[in-house]
Structures are given as C-alpha cells and as structure tokens.
Amino acid sequence: MAKQVEKRTFGVDVAKAWLDIYGSGSDAVVRIENTASAIDAWLRTEPGPARMAVEATNRFHEAFVACAQVRGHEVYLVDALKLCRYREAVGRRAKTDRHDAVLLARYVQQEQAELRRWCPPDPQQSKLWRLLKRRATLVQTTVRLRQSLTDLGELDRTARDLIDHCRQLIRQVDRKLQQQARDLGWGRDLQRSRGIPGVGPLTALALVATYHRHDFRNADAFVAFMGLDVRVRDSGTFRGRRKLTKKGDPELRRLLYNAAMAACRQPHWASYYRSLRDRGLSGTAALVALSRKLVRVCYALLRQQAAFNPDLRNRACAAT
Numbered sequence: 341m342a343k344q345v346e347k348r349t350f351g352v353d354v355a356k357a358w359l360d361i362y363g364s365g366s367d368a369v370v371r372i373e374n375t376a377s378a379i380d381a382w383l384r385t386e387p388g389p390a391r392m393a394v395e396a397t398n399r400f401h402e403a404f405v406a407c408a409q410v411r412g413h414e415v416y417l418v419d420a421l422k423l424c425r426y427r428e429a430v431g432r433r434a435k436t437d438r439h440d441a442v443l444l445a446r447y448v449q450q451e452q453a454e455l456r457r458w459c460p461p462d463p464q465q466s467k468l469w470r471l472l473k474r475r476a477t478l479v480q481t482t483v484r485l486r487q488s489l490t491d492l493g494e495l496d497r498t499a500r501d502l503i504d505h506c507r508q509l510i511r512q513v514d515r516k517l518q519q520q521a522r523d524l525g526w527g528r529d530l531q532r533s534r535g536i537p538g539v540g541p542l543t544a545l546a547l548v549a550t551y552h553r554h555d556f557r558n559a560d561a562f563v564a565f566m567g568l569d570v571r572v573r574d575s576g577t578f579r580g581r582r583k584l585t586k587k588g589d590p591e592l593r594r595l596l597y598n599a600a601m602a603a604c605r606q607p608h609w610a611s612y613y614r615s616l617r618d619r620g621l622s623g624t625a626a627l628v629a630l631s632r633k634l635v636r637v638c639y640a641l642l643r644q645q646a647a648f649n650p651d652l653r654n655r656a657c658a659a660t
Contacts, residue, residue, distance in 0.1 A: 347414070348390045351444030352404060353437045354397040359404060362441040363390075364449065369438040374400060379407050386413075393418050393448035394458075395440065405458060415458040416448050423447065461553075468520045468549060475513045476591040482506040514542065521545055526552070532641045535648035536634060538603025543595045547638045550592060559639045566592050568632045584628065596631035603630055608650055 353360040355374065361382070362369045372378045389412050394401050396417045405415045423440065426447050432439065448455065482503060489499035518541065521530055526548050533544035556562045563569050567588035573580030586593070604613040609630060616626035641648060 348386070348388070349445050349449045350386075350390055350392045351441040351446070351448070352392060352394040352401075353440040353444060354395045354401040354404070355437060356398075356400050360437045360441040362438070362445050364445055369441050374403070376403055376407070379404050383407055383411055383413075389413055391416065391448055391452060393444040395420060395423060395444060406460065409458070409460055416452070416455050417458050418444060418447060462524075464520065464524055465549065465552065468517065468524070471513060471517055471520070472546065472549070473589075473591060475510065475517070476594075478506065478510055478513065482510065517542075517545055521548065524552075528645075529642055532645075532647055533638050536603075536637055536641070537606035537608045537650070538599050539634060539638070540599065540602070543599040544638075546592055546595050547635070548642065551639065551642045556639070559636045562639045563632055563635050564588075566596070566635060568593065568596070568628070568635060593631075596634060597627060599634055600627040600631035603634060609633075 349364040351362045357374055358371050359374050359379070360369050360371050363386075370382070372382050391414045392405075392408050393416045394405055394408075396419050401417070405417065408415050423443060427435065427440075427443055430443075430446070432443060485499070485506065486503050489503070490496075492499055518530075521527070529548045529551070530541075530544050533539055533547050534541060536544075539547070550566065551562070554565065556565065560569070564585070565588055567584060567586040567590075569585050570582045571585045572582065584593075603609045604627065612633065613626055613630055616629050617623070621629065637648070640646075
C-alpha cells in the first residue's frame with residue numbers, strides 16, 4: 341500500500357513590494373518580490389500540492405493566490421484581524437513580517453478543518469464588486485464636499501457645480517452596475533429582491549451579488565457573512581451586551597440599514613417594526629433587526645426562486 345504523502349504547509353505574509361514565505365519543517369523564511377515573475381519562479385520550486393495560508397492585504401495578495409490556485413495548491417485567505425487575535429491567543433509578542441509568515445503556517449495547520457478553501461471569483465462579479473465599492477467611496481466623498489464647501493461666498497456656485505458633477509457620476513455608476521448585473525444574468529433575481537417593500541435597486545443589487553458570491557448553507561450563514569449576526573458574550577451568571585459581529589462589508593450594512601429605514605414606513609413592515617419597539621428595542625436596534633429580516637426574506641426568495649408575497653404577514657421572533 342502506497343504511503344500517503346503529507347502536504348506541506350506554507351504561510352505567506354503579504355506586503356506591497358515583497359512576500360515573506362515560511363514552509364513547515366523549515367527554519368528559514370524566504371523573501372521574494374511581489375511580482376508575477378518572482379512568484380512564478382518560486383512556485384516552480386514547490387511542485388507538489390501544498391496548503392498555503394495567505395494574508396489578505398488590499399489587492400497585493402491577488403497575484404500570488406491566482407498563480408497558486410492555477411498550480412493546484414490549496415489556498416486559504418486569512419484577514420489581518422483574525423491573525424492578530426490568533427497571535428494574542430498563542431502568546432506571541434513579536435509582530436514582524438517574518439513572524440507573521442510562521443504564524444500563518446501554524447494557523448492553517450491547526451485550524452484547516454474549520455477553514456473555507458479560497459475559490460477564484462468570477463471576473464465579471466469581481467468587476468461589479470470593485471465598482472460597487474468605488475461607488476461607496478464616491479458617495480462618501482460627495483457628502484464630505486457638501487458639508488465642507490459651504491459659505492464660500494463667490495465660490496459657492498463653483499462648489500455646487502462640483503457636487504452636481506459628483507452626483508451625475510454616481511448616477512452613471514448606478515446605470516453601469518445595473519447593466520453589469522443584467523449581463524451576469526441576474527435580472528430575475530433583481531426583480532425578486534426589489535419586490536420586497538423598502539428594498540431599492542442598489543440594495544437589491546448588493547443582496548443579489550452577495551448571494552451569488554458563495555454557496556451559503558442557510559439564511560443564518562447569509563446573515564453572518566454580512567456581519568449582521570449577534571455576538572454573545574456570557575460567562576457563568578454574567579450576561580454580556582449583545583453586539584453585531586460586523587464581519588462583512590460595511591457598505592452592505594449601510595445599504596441594508598437605509599433599506600430598513602424605508603421599510604419601517606411601509607405598511608407591510610410597520611407592525612413588525614412596532615412589535616420590535618414594544619419589546620424594548622431602541623430605534624437603532626429595531627432597524628438592525630428589520631434589516632436582518634430583509635436579508636432573510638431575500639435569501640428565501642432567491643433560494644426558492646419565488647416572488648415576494650405581500651399576503652404573508654410577519655411575526656416577531658427570536659431568530660431575527
């Protein structure tokens with residue numbers, strides 16, 4: 341019987357200019373340039389399938405993970421916050437690029453069974469997500485300009501023209517986003533999501549794009565991916581304050597919160613919102629709970645490929 345060969349595990353700390361790579365069973369950390377040619381040359385020295393834990397750093401890690409995936413390696417992306425918490429948990433006091441490479445290898449070795457293997461995203465979907473995030477930046481910049489460029493006297497007209505130009509650009513981006521979604525074949529899913537009272541075109545687009553991003557096991561996983569699940573901190577008789585995990589994209593939560601503000605004024609959701617307030621929830625907490633309900637309803641519609649039925653009334657429950 342052939343002996344099974346254990347896969348080597350690598351930790352890759354990512355910087356803009358270079359990569360620090362540590363392999364299990366080695367005493368040295370290799371530093372290479374963060375360029376396609378240098379990455380390809382190093383990967384050629386590791387022919388066998390290996391596990392590679394890569395720190396997700398801006399977009400500087402994308403070239404390495406793409407090349408590693410093509411060569412058949414198992415790639416796991418680890419965000420900086422998880423690595424920081426893991427460093428504290430194992431009692432590491434030093435924080436350098438080389439130490440992080442070793443820590444990444446240790447992390448994936450110990451936690452590999454609980455990690456999700458990285459899969460290459462669809463290029464069109466990646467393009468849509470980048471444009472959606474740039475839209476968020478553009479909106480934030482426009483708000484800052486409107487708040488700061490006031491009372492300029494004779495320059496007020498020029499400031500207003502600048503802000504109007506930003507708003508026109510936002511509308512152009514919105515049209516481009518809708519066109520990209522239709523090109524991806526999401527037209528019917530967008531209609532289903534927009535059928536939910538309070539959900540506008542941009543929020544519907546974000547929900548549908550998130551749904552198609554992964555194969556979510558259930559609605560709870562869909563909610564958790566957006567960071568709308570509640571973190572529980574209890575110990576003995578102590579009951580900690582419940583807070584959102586906020587693990588997902590903040591732009592998604594912003595859009596959903598705004599959608600909940602619109603939904604609470606809709607007849608379909610008004611009684612549900614009032615029931616949340618009657619339970620003692622603050623206005624903000626009730627809107628968060630309502631946004632979570634919108635996410636669950638959207639997930640059910642997309643999973644079942646069904647249209648929203650306004651005749652189904654909602655009752656408050658602990659799951660939301």
